[in-house]
Amino acid sequence: MPLRHVPAVVPEEPEPQQESPPVKQSVAELLKKLDVGRQNAGSAAGLEEPEHQQEFPPTKQSVAELLKKLDVGRQNGDPTPILPAPTKPPRLPTARVPAPHTNTTMATTTTNITKTTTRTTASSSTTSARTVEPAPAPAPRPVPRPRPPLPQRPDPAIPPRPELPARPSLPKRPQQATVQEHHSSSSSHYSSTTRTSTTASGEQRDQKCSDYVSTSSSSSASTNTFRQGDDVMEALARCKPATTAEFNGERLDLTCADFSTIDQHAVSCPREEEECIPRLSWYLTSAFPDDQVAQLRCIFKWIASNIIYNVAGFLSGNLGDNSAEAVLRTKTGVCAGFANLFYELAAPQNLGVTKVFGVARGFGIEVGGESLGGGHAWNAVTINGECLLIDSTWGAGAITEGGSLDPDPEARFQPHYFLIRPEDLIFSHWPGNTREQYLDPPMHVDLYRALPYRYAPSWTLGIVPSGSSATHSVWTDNDYAEVEVRLVKRAWDKTIPSLVCMLMWKPTGEQLFAHARWLREDADSVYMTVRCFCPSAGDGELRVTGRASDDTSNKSTLALTYRVVNRGNGANMQPLFTPYTIKSFGFSIMEPSAARISSGHGKQTIRIKVFNVNSGSQPRLCVVGGMIPMPDILKQVEPGLYETQKTLRPGKYTIGHMGVGIEFLAHFDVV
Known part of the structure; x- marks a missing residue:
């Protein structure tokens, strides 16, 4: 309902007097005065309020505006205007869980309105021209502060590395990007030589051993060739290790070296240090400054403990990416990946490591077969003028006959292939470049073909091929074959390893015991013959396994293998003694x-x-x-x-x- 217009009567302005404090009134009393004033105004005008008149929604006005109109009307002498009743402000949405049942909302609203009324009444008694400020709007709901971001680790900053003394470099190798299987251009054949051996009881045994004769016109006088009737081990002894001018005549001997502290540092490498090759290289080498052997050992141990050979890729031919970065990221690879990663980890410290490519007698290579080996890669390094070799792939463990790896990295760890001498690694590794044999003179391929198959325990236990029968194959016509082995006495107690020998005969699938018989002895070694009988014509594999004299586990490891070829019919077959051991001797x-x-x-x-x-x-x-x-x-x-x-x-x-x-x-x- 609109307010009616009343002519303004200007009263005389009273003399200024001291203002009295405003009378505090509640909202209910103010609303009651408004209602009484409205009824009186309607009666004075002779107007009657119609019955059942539809009420229109009241105009929304703030309490301050209502009080202002009351104050203006009072000063002008007009009756109290008819004003709409104030409405409650809309309640803000909230996500809080309601408290126990109390009239909290009404109490809060009444308190806020009371405070606003009191403040407005005090300000209205000053002057009519003064504008009353509107009531403040309800405070918005506080927005939760965002969680501060976690502190980011800064990019790895590689500390400066100490400069190592310059070391002589190995002979330059032709550039080669991939590992390719090497096949020699030379051909060879064997001629049989019959040898007669007499037993202690006077019995004579005949056997034929292979003598390899080179028929290649490309044989050079600069290589150590294998001639008819040569002893294989004596021919190999003519190959001396290659050295540089810095060599002082003392060869590196790691037989009694204790690498436990270095190995523990390698296996304790935190994962965040493995994010990139420079950072990992610094962690592995910075703990052992100016110690080339310790730095190389730490890299060797970390690779053996963390990189797993890609057996599935090797068997399927899908070798994948074997760059150093990919191997570090995936923690798997084949031999090329192992060699690449070792090279890259050693490069920041200028450790003088190079890569060597060739073939090796590894998984799937038949003993005495025509193949020189499967494609392989390893590393070389020069230490104090001596050229030494590192095979981190074989150091991490070999594939078993079933085509799998031992899940325990410590169980399959082979430290023998760390800084191995060239005259020892040549039994199983044939480089594509003759100079990378690091032998003087280099070995001819026919001598490599004649070498027996040796495994790491052959050196660690001291089980060494010996005698004129030390070729990888032995031929016989009377069902009997034997090979000679030398058992090196242990330095601190003069004991020799215990042997357990077996003949794996292919035609019948039998596993026959072979007998190791004492032959002679000197101050450093015991010489024994390993004897076996063949049950039929055909060929088989003679395995010489052993264990240390103080090993009580009754578990022997493979040291040597020979191929045995029999042209007899098995009529002379005799049973041999079953292997046995006694703890006291x-x-x-x-x-x-x-x-x-x-x-x-x-x-x-x-x-x-x-x-x-x-x-x-x-x-x-x-x-x-x-x-x-x-x-x-x-x-x-x-x-x-x-x-x-x-x-x-x-x-x-x-x-x-x-x-x-x-x-x-x-x-x-x-x-």
């Missing part, structure tokens, strides 16, 4: 020569060779069997040699050691 049965012998020859000799005897113990050997099962004691005729003469009748006999009871050594049959 080692021994070799020299007589009888087989596990089955014939009776009717009078007294026969039983002879045993004993070694690795523990201090304070004395072997007491005996033979039990025959019609009177009483122990027949063997007497010591020489240091470590025991024997007795006994008439053997048909039956079963046992050789034993009289300790706590009788410990079993071997048994044989007399027919």
Whole structure:
């Protein structure tokens, strides 16, 4: 309803007097005065309020505007204007959980309106021309402050590296981007040489061993060729290791080196240090400044513990990306990837590492076959003028016959391939560049073909091929074959490794025991012959495995392999003694020569060779069997040699050691 117009009456302005404080009134009293004034005004004008008149929505006005109109009307003498009742301001949305049931909203609104009314009444008593400021709008809901971002790690800043002294570089290698399988242009053939060996009992055995003769016109006088009738090991000994002018005559010997601290530093590398090659290189090498061997070892150990050989890619031929960056990112690769990563990690410290490409006798290469090996890559380095080789791929572990890897990196770790000498690695690695053999003179390919297959335990245990039969293949016409091995005595206790030898015969699939017989001895080594019988015509693989004398795990590791080819029919096949071990000493049965012998020859000799005897113990050997099962004691005729003469009748006999009871050594049959 619009306000009616009343002529303004200007009263005389009263003399200024002291203003009295405003009377505090509640909102209810103000609204009541408004209602009374409206009713009085309607009665004075003679107007009646119609019944059931539709009310229009009141015009929204603030409390300040209402009070201003009241003040103006009071000064002009007009009756109280009819004003719409104030409405509550809209309630702001909230996400808070409501408190227990109380009239909090009404109390809060009443308090706010009371405060606003009091402030407005005080200001209206000053002057009519003064403008009353509107009530402040409700405060907006506070917006939650955004979470501050986490502090970002700055880009790795590689600290400056100390300058190492300059080292002589290896001979330059022709540029080669990929690993390719190497095939020699020279051809070779073998000629059979019959050798006769006599046993201790006077029995003669004939066997044929391979002698390789070069038929290539490209043979150079500058290479160490393999001639007919040569001893393989003697021919290899003519190849001296290559050195530089800085070599002082003392070769690097890591036999007794303790790398435990260095290896622990490598395996403790934090993951954030492996983000890029420069950062990883600095972590692995900065802890050992000016120590080239320690820096190289730390890189070697980290690769062996963190990079896994890509077996699936190797078997399928899909080798993938083998750049150093890709191998570091994926933690997998083949030999080229291992060699590339080792080279890149050593480059920031100027360690003098190069890459070598060629072939190697690894997984899938048949012993005695025509192939020189599968494509392979490794590294070379010069230390104090001596050229040494590093194969981080084989150091990380070899593929088993089943085409898998041991899941434990420590179990498959092969430290032998760290800084290995060239004359040792040449048994299995043939570089494409002759100069990268680092032998003087270099070896001819025919000599490489004739070398037996050696594995890391051959060096770590001291099981070395020896004699004229040390080629990788042995031929025989009478079902019998033997090879000679040298067992190096351990420096601190003069013990030799224990041997367990097996013949894996392909035509029948049999696994036959081979017998290791003591032959001779000197101050540094014991020489033994490994003997086997072939059950039929065909070929097989003779495996020589061993373990340390103080190893109680009864687990032997492969040291040497030979190919045995038999042209006989197996008629001379004889059973040999089953391998055995005794904790207190080692021994070799020299007589009888087989596990089955014939009776009717009078007294026969039983002879045993004993070694690795523990201090304070004395072997007491005996033979039990025959019609009177009483122990027949063997007497010591020489240091470590025991024997007795006994008439053997048909039956079963046992050789034993009289300790706590009788410990079993071997048994044989007399027919």
